[in-house]
Amino acid sequence: MQGTVYKSTGSWYTVKDEDGVFQNCRIKGKFRLQGIRSTNPVAVGDRVRFSLETIGDETVGNIEEIEPRKNYIVRKSVNLSKQTHIIAANIDQVFLLVTLENPRTYPAFIDRFLATAEAYAIPCVLLFNKIDVTGDAMEAEVDRMYRLYSDIGYTCLRISARTGERVEEVRQLMEGKTSLFAGHSGVGKSTLVNTIEPGLELRTSEISEQHRQGQHTTTFAEMYDLSFGAQIIDTPGIKGFGLVDMEPGEIGDYFPEFFELKAQCKFNNCLHLDEPSCAIKDAVGEGRIPQSRYRSYVQMVTGEEDTYRQDPFQET
Numbered sequence: 075m076q077g078t079v080y081k082s083t084g085s086w087y088t089v090k091d092e093d094g095v096f097q098n099c100r101i102k103g104k105f106r107l108q109g110i111r112s113t114n115p116v117a118v119g120d121r122v123r124f125s126l127e128t129i130g131d132e133t134v135g136n137i138e139e140i141e142p143r144k145n146y147i148v149r150k151s152v153n154l155s156k157q158t159h160i161i162a163a164n165i166d167q168v169f170l171l172v173t174l175e176n177p178r179t180y181p182a183f184i185d186r187f188l189a190t191a192e193a194y195a196i197p198c199v200l201l202f203n204k205i206d207v208t209g210d211a212m213e214a215e216v217d218r219m220y221r222l223y224s225d226i227g228y229t230c231l232r233i234s235a236r237t238g239e240r241v242e243e244v245r246q247l248m249e250g251k252t253s254l255f256a257g258h259s260g261v262g263k264s265t266l267v268n269t270i271e272p273g274l275e276l277r278t279s280e281i282s283e284q285h286r287q288g289q290h291t292t293t294f295a296e297m298y299d300l301s302f303g304a305q306i307i308d309t310p311g312i313k314g315f316g317l318v319d320m321e322p323g324e325i326g327d328y329f330p331e332f333f334e335l336k337a338q339c340k341f342n343n344c345l346h347l348d349e350p351s352c353a354i355k356d357a358v359g360e361g362r363i364p365q366s367r368y369r370s371y372v373q374m375v376t377g378e379e380d381t382y383r384q385d386p387f388q389e390t
């Protein structure tokens with residue numbers, strides 16, 4: 075039988091089979107997949123093959139095979155430094171909720187998130203939320219960011235999770251797909267999910283990293299079916315993705331507008347920092363690539379962690 079993993083609790087997996095029936099499954103034997111050293115071989119979103127076995131008056135499924143993953147997101151294991159925990163697999167898209175006030179989402183955070191999504195090969199949609207409250211200055215800034223990210227090629231929407239404005243468009247984008255919602259605490263993830271599907275209670279609330287590590291709890295993702303033919307993966311305690319290890323030389327490839335130009339740099343291993351005849355720096359100088367994007371890129375390449383809370387739009 076074939077099915078999709080909706081939930082995992084460590085050793086047991088809830089798998090929805092082709093007839094829409096949820097089966098309680100476990101793993102038979104050892105799995106080693108795609109060279110990933112992970113603490114969990116099977117993750118939410120995985121498509122698996124399994125066989126049913128009746129033990130006493132109980133029917134359990136034995137997962138025998140995992141189909142190749144389209145993508146997956148990971149988190150470094152807290153306990154075993156070299157191992158990773160696969161949070162979810164086969165994600166069709168991630169919606170990043172952005173607000174410029176309460177809370178403020180900085181471009182550097184957005185850019186890091188987008189680059190990570192590119193590295194994971196997960197399409198990202200930007201949702202500028204709370205448009206019902208923005209004043210004139212805010213509206214202008216949202217417009218500017220909306221244009222900036224649309225120009226790069228990202229789908230952007232201005233929405234209000236509270237009033238429901240343009241939420242129908244979010245729903246349309248979700249149809250037939252498996253989505254994930256991300257963004258800072260307070261941007262409106264729970265509110266949006268509730269507007270999209272009233273009654274569905276997700277655990278999107280962010281648990282502080284410290285708290286989570288202190289407890290040594292493993293948080294598991296869970297997938298939900300929505301009434302209009304869509305799936306949501308709920309990842310408790312994770313506001314974004316886990317971090318991907320990126321080599322400095324590949325980061326530019328995750329900035330689509332950089333990637334497009336890099337063949338025109340003089341050196342084919344150009345990091346677009348101090349090298350001469352760099353097409354990226356030229357484009358930044360001529361305003362074809364936004365300053366903020368370049369600054370985010372430099373922060374990532376030079377490994378200036380945690381500087382993303384500064385506002386790269388602010389001139390110093």
Ligand SMILES: Nc1nc2c(ncn2[C@@H]2O[C@H](COP(=O)(O)OP(=O)(O)OP(=O)(O)O)[C@@H](O)[C@H]2O)c(=O)[nH]1
Pocket residue numbers: 203204205206207233234235236237257258259260261262263264265266278279280
């Ligand atoms: N005015 C306005 N307020 C909103 C909107 N969306 C959410 N809020 C409010 O913003 C606050 C935070 O919303 P939540 O949905 O809890 O945010 P969250 O992203 O789920 O936050 P965490 O659970 O901490 O990750 C709540 O008071 C919401 O009512 C909106 O579109 N407009």
Ligand SMILES: [Zn+2]
Pocket residue numbers: 336339340344345346347349351352353354355
């Ligand atoms: Zn260059």
